[in-house]
Amino acid sequence: MTVSTVRHEAVNPENAAASAEFRQRLLAGMAAAIRECGYRDSTVADVVRHARTSRRTFYEHFPSKQACYIALLREANAAMVRQIAAAVDRRAPWDAQVRQAIEAWIAVAQSDLALTLSWIRDLPSLGSDARHLQREWLEAFVVLVQDLTDTPELRAVGVAPPPRQLMIMLLGGLRELIATTVEDGGDIGDITEVAVRATQAMLGPPHA
DSSP states (O other): OOOOOOOOOOOOHHHHHHHHHHHHHHHHHHHHHHHHHOTTTOOHHHHHHHHTSOHHHHHHHOSSHHHHHHHHHHHHHHHHHHHHHHHOOTTSOHHHHHHHHHHHHHHHHHHTHHHHHHHHHTGGGSOHHHHHHHHHHHHHHHHHHHHHHOSHHHHHTTOOOOOHHHHHHHHHHHHHHHHHHHHTTOOGGGGHHHHHHHHHHHHSOTTO
16 A cells, blocks of 8 residues: 655745735835835836835736735724724713814825825726725724724713614715815814814714
């Protein structure tokens, strides 16, 4: 009886690290291309130029410009959620927590206005992959807000996790306010107070 064995090639840590480094360079290249000429007018050639790599390397990591763009936005979304969560002091009064969350959101949006606007305006027109990412974004923020509001301290003052429909209205409104402010040439830092007041009114206790 002959016993056959299957040899599994061990993953070379150096190769894996190099691949991850090239992927991050390509994502950074995509972000730079968007800042330079916008998503629609950017090309794979622009991405690899900013990433200082080759088209061959690009296609080893992404099948298309859109796939690279969506990967960039997915990472940006995850980073934004982490930054907002880290900015909120859960021991603070509920209205202070709302302010901390909104200020953190706006700070992230301000840090890369071109990417922020592309998120809101370009992504919706890119088909099923884009719609899936939009739903991911929405779910991540719904979970974040539910987590931030579902604490004994907030429940004690009448603040509870908001209904999903209310969250969709709030998130959509804030995104549109940011986008129109950028498009009109305004400073999105100037919308902080109205965004804080609106969010406090929607999420606060009934008597607030």
